[in-house]
Amino acid sequence: xxxxxxxxxxxxxxxxxxxxxxxxxxxxxxxxxxxxxxxxxxxxxxxxxxxxxxxxxxxxxxxxxxxxxxxxxxxxxxxxxxxxxxxxxxxxxxxxxxxxxxxxxxxxxxxxxxxxxxxxxxxxxxxxxxxxxxx
Amino acid sequence: xxxxxxxxxxxxxxxxxxxxxxxxxxxxxxxxxxxxxxxxxxxxxxxxxxxxxxxxxxxxxxxxxxxxxxxxxxxxxxxxxxxxxxxxxxxxxxxxxxxxxxxxxxxxxxxxxxxxxxxxxxxxxxxxxxxxxxxxxxxxxxxxxxxxxxxxxxxxxxxxxxxxxxxxxxxxxxxxxxxxxxxxxxxxxxxxxxxxxxxxxxxxxxxxxxxxxxxxxxxxxxxxxxxxxxxxxxxxxxxxxxxxxxxxxxxxxxxxxxxxxxxxxxxxxxxxxxxxxxxxxxxxxxxxxxxxxxx
Numbered sequence: 001x002x003x004x005x006x007x008x009x010x011x012x013x014x015x016x017x018x019x020x021x022x023x024x025x026x027x028x029x030x031x032x033x034x035x036x037x038x039x040x041x042x043x044x045x046x047x048x049x050x051x052x053x054x055x056x057x058x059x060x061x062x063x064x065x066x067x068x069x070x071x072x073x074x075x076x077x078x079x080x081x082x083x084x085x086x087x088x089x090x091x092x093x094x095x096x097x098x099x100x101x102x103x104x105x106x107x108x109x110x111x112x113x114x115x116x117x118x119x120x121x122x123x124x125x126x127x128x129x130x131x132x133x134x135x
Numbered sequence: 136x137x138x139x140x141x142x143x144x145x146x147x148x149x150x151x152x153x154x155x156x157x158x159x160x161x162x163x164x165x166x167x168x169x170x171x172x173x174x175x176x177x178x179x180x181x182x183x184x185x186x187x188x189x190x191x192x193x194x195x196x197x198x199x200x201x202x203x204x205x206x207x208x209x210x211x212x213x214x215x216x217x218x219x220x221x222x223x224x225x226x227x228x229x230x231x232x233x234x235x236x237x238x239x240x241x242x243x244x245x246x247x248x249x250x251x252x253x254x255x256x257x258x259x260x261x262x263x264x265x266x267x268x269x270x271x272x273x274x275x276x277x278x279x280x281x282x283x284x285x286x287x288x289x290x291x292x293x294x295x296x297x298x299x300x301x302x303x304x305x306x307x308x309x310x311x312x313x314x315x316x317x318x319x320x321x322x323x324x325x326x327x328x329x330x331x332x333x334x335x336x337x338x339x340x341x342x343x344x345x346x347x348x349x350x351x352x353x354x355x356x357x358x359x360x361x362x363x364x365x366x367x368x369x370x371x372x373x374x375x376x377x378x379x380x381x382x383x384x385x386x387x388x389x390x391x392x393x394x395x396x397x398x399x400x401x402x403x404x405x406x407x408x409x410x411x412x413x414x415x416x417x418x419x420x421x422x423x424x425x426x427x428x429x430x
């Protein structure tokens with residue numbers, strides 16, 4: 001799914017249904033595969049709930065893995081949104097990913113700017129880990 | 136409504152401000168009860184909540200829409216009307232993460248002088264871990280007629296000038312230790328916490344808020360709380376206390392513990408907290424493990 005399709009999934013909905021969409025995303029977040037249990041997961045400190053992120057690169061394609069508890073559906077929703085938008089992308093598409101993506105979802109005022117810090121933190125970390133792995 | 140007569144709750148200084156999960160289950164459906172769920176995670180309520188509970192979000196509903204402040208009296212009255220809460224109702228608030236945000240909402244209700252507000256001990260987590268039921272049915276708000284009442288900031292809310300002139304009196308920094316020492320703003324590559332400098336307010340002792348909660352997210356028994364806040368610090372329950380954190384949310388948990396569970400008469404929450412103090416020009420700041428001296 002392209003990042004534009006993810007944005008459309010939110011912005012084509014009336015505002016009152018956008019948080020439900022985020023909840024649906026949170027339920028759809030793939031569990032990290034068990035063979036990646038020894039993976040180098042990094043905690044995303046910008047989120048108030050514990051969420052762990054790992055990046056893998058194979059054949060110039062970026063794979064993302066998230067581990068977040070079900071008791072934190074907003075954090076899981078953000079992780080799932082980014083997973084949909086970025087998993088399987090080329091390295092340069094990840095590095096050039098639009099930093100304003102979170103604003104384009106049209107949910108910032110529904111959930112407060114403070115809560116949006118979490119998704120920004122995830123994007124910053126995805127980019128940094130991708131850069132470190134591809135250097 | 137009647138107060139919770141269980142031993143644990145009767146052991147606290149103000150048992151009228153706390154109820155057990157048992158009490159809530161027994162009183163579900165009572166006409167005068169308004170159950171309110173207030174969480175850190177804005178979607179959690181929608182995944183399931185206690186029957187008849189309404190959702191109240193601190194970020195989007197209790198804050199002033201423009202300024203860094205809380206609702207105006209008229210706005211609070213409107214909010215209560217849309218939530219179906221009357222001035223005479225018994226409001227019982229619970230939430231995720233050891234009632235962190237529930238105590239914040241409680242504090243705002245008290246700024247508006249709502250008399251009968253209580254916290255459900257253990258919050259959402261304890262309710263679920265005891266195997267009690269949740270529902271995704273949203274209750275219909277009954278029409279209410281909440282009056283416009285003045286917000287009283289004098290008794291339980293501290294502003295920066297008062298903090299500055301109170302240095303040396305009991306001041307509790309309830310953030311995590313790396314935030315207290317100032318280490319946290321120095322992590323490479325990571326965005327900071329919204330403050331220009333790291334550290335703590337001089338003379339503040341560090342008692343992270345969550346140390347007042349047990350593993351099941353209920354409050355510790357009174358005696359253990361006394362050890363934590365009085366014996367370990369040499370503070371006294373007759374002292375004037377101020378608590379702060381980053382934006383005043385975690386410190387409302389400590390404020391609740393001091394005021395209602397331990398019976399401290401004068402305790403205020405400094406909601407400006409580190410995101411104000413850590414950006415203020417010219418105020419003293421201490422780094423490291425020691426509280427430091429009042430200049």
